[in-house]
Amino acid sequence: MTLQVNDGIEGAGEPSARLAESTISNDVGFLLAKLHAAGSLLNNAALAEFGLKERSYSVLALACGNLGPTQRELADFLSLDPSQIVALIDELEQRGLVERKPGISDRRQKLVTATSEGRRIHAAAQKAAQAAEVAHLSMLTAQEVASLRAILRKTVWAADAPGP
Amino acid sequence: MTLQVNDGIEGAGEPSARLAESTISNDVGFLLAKLHAAGSLLNNAALAEFGLKERSYSVLALACGNLGPTQRELADFLSLDPSQIVALIDELEQRGLVERKPGISDRRQKLVTATSEGRRIHAAAQKAAQAAEVAHLSMLTAQEVASLRAILRKTVWAADAPGP
DNA sequence: CCAAATCCTTGAAAATGTCAATCATTTATT
DNA sequence: AATAAATGATTGACATTTTCAAGGATTTGG
Numbered sequence: 001m002t003l004q005v006n007d008g009i010e011g012a013g014e015p016s017a018r019l020a021e022s023t024i025s026n027d028v029g030f031l032l033a034k035l036h037a038a039g040s041l042l043n044n045a046a047l048a049e050f051g052l053k054e055r056s057y058s059v060l061a062l063a064c065g066n067l068g069p070t071q072r073e074l075a076d077f078l079s080l081d082p083s084q085i086v087a088l089i090d091e092l093e094q095r096g097l098v099e100r101k102p103g104i105s106d107r108r109q110k111l112v113t114a115t116s117e118g119r120r121i122h123a124a125a126q127k128a129a130q131a132a133e134v135a136h137l138s139m140l141t142a143q144e145v146a147s148l149r150a151i152l153r154k155t156v157w158a159a160d161a162p163g164p
Numbered sequence: 165m166t167l168q169v170n171d172g173i174e175g176a177g178e179p180s181a182r183l184a185e186s187t188i189s190n191d192v193g194f195l196l197a198k199l200h201a202a203g204s205l206l207n208n209a210a211l212a213e214f215g216l217k218e219r220s221y222s223v224l225a226l227a228c229g230n231l232g233p234t235q236r237e238l239a240d241f242l243s244l245d246p247s248q249i250v251a252l253i254d255e256l257e258q259r260g261l262v263e264r265k266p267g268i269s270d271r272r273q274k275l276v277t278a279t280s281e282g283r284r285i286h287a288a289a290q291k292a293a294q295a296a297e298v299a300h301l302s303m304l305t306a307q308e309v310a311s312l313r314a315i316l317r318k319t320v321w322a323a324d325a326p327g328p
Numbered sequence: 329c330c331a332a333a334t335c336c337t338t339g340a341a342a343a344t345g346t347c348a349a350t351c352a353t354t355t356a357t358t
Numbered sequence: 359a360a361t362a363a364a365t366g367a368t369t370g371a372c373a374t375t376t377t378c379a380a381g382g383a384t385t386t387g388g
Binding site for chain 2: 017023032034035039043058074077079130133137144152157
Binding site: 329330331335340341352354 | 365375381386
């Protein structure tokens with residue numbers, strides 16, 4: 001489930017920070033939800049210029065790597081239903097940003113790879129997304145950002161093979 | 165504040181951890197989304213026993229404080245549309261867990277307060293939710309959890325606050 | 329007093345999430 | 359090798375959630 005921000009992007013900070021006294025303000029889950037919601041808003045705003053949202057951007061980014069992900073892998077990795085992946089790729093494919101290729105060893109699979117146009121769009125979108133991230137975390141020191149990233153990675157990939 | 169991370173990761177993998185090589189695996193926004201999704205799942209599972217979800221639990225928790233929040237404040241604080249607050253409170257009120265009281269100085273407002281039954285349910289649900297949080301973050305050291313909480317709080321409210 | 333703004337509520341439309349069934353293909357079993 | 363079981367992609371139906379716009383009640387500002 002997702003908490004979504006209905007605030008304008010430039011809208012002034014927290015109108016009712018009075019409730020921040022509540023005990024749930026210390027719940028990591030609650031803080032995570034709030035931060036994620038605010039970040040999504042900024043991210044989607046930054047990506048709108050390229051006709052992308054967080055979802056399609058993620059798929060495009062994964063298609064731009066040289067990993068040749070199958071749709072099933074994308075669904076698992078992004079924690080989405082396979083049918084949602086179909087819709088996302090349909091759109092990206094119609095825009096000529098990605099291609100479906102039959103799996104090499106398994107013809108049921110469809111490998112998703114970015115076109116050169118897709119790579120171009122992705123490079124530009126990535127810049128915008130990273131700028132949005134920097135802005136969103138501008139109140140943190142570089143050390144804090146690094147710690148946050150490391151802790152998040154450790155938690156997300158726990159019990160997994162070592163990440164990048 | 166000391167921010168340190170034990171970055172030793174090992175173990176056997178999730179089905180598609182292969183894609184973790186991708187660059188988006190380092191995006192704070194992406195990690196936030198994944199961690200939030202996983203946490204929500206655990207949270208909702210823990211709260212189901214009490215007929216609550218993250219949303220209704222949050223509202224109930226805020227109603228249990230002595231802050232007498234108005235619905236507008238709840239909407240702002242939880243980043244939800246006011247109409248969603250109406251539905252959440254309707255349900256909690258029908259179950260006898262919270263009450264709507266007319267605002268003291270402004271009769272348009274409705275102050276939301278928990279009943280004693282609501283407080284009882286909340287106390288039990290809080291235990292379950294906190295246990296779920298502990299389980300979710302079990303791969304982190306106490307120090308890392310404290311750092312995470314502090315950094316999240318600082319970012320969300322753009323003001324530093326001491327962790328518990 | 330009047331106009332504008334605010335709070336809650338309702339309802340409808342759009343976007344998302346969830347699930348079951350299907351076809352083509354692969355894997356496992358006999 | 360033949361058959362059964364399992365898997366990947368796709369479609370479509372259905373429920374839930376988000377997002378808007380409008381309305382009645384009340385307050386605020388001129």
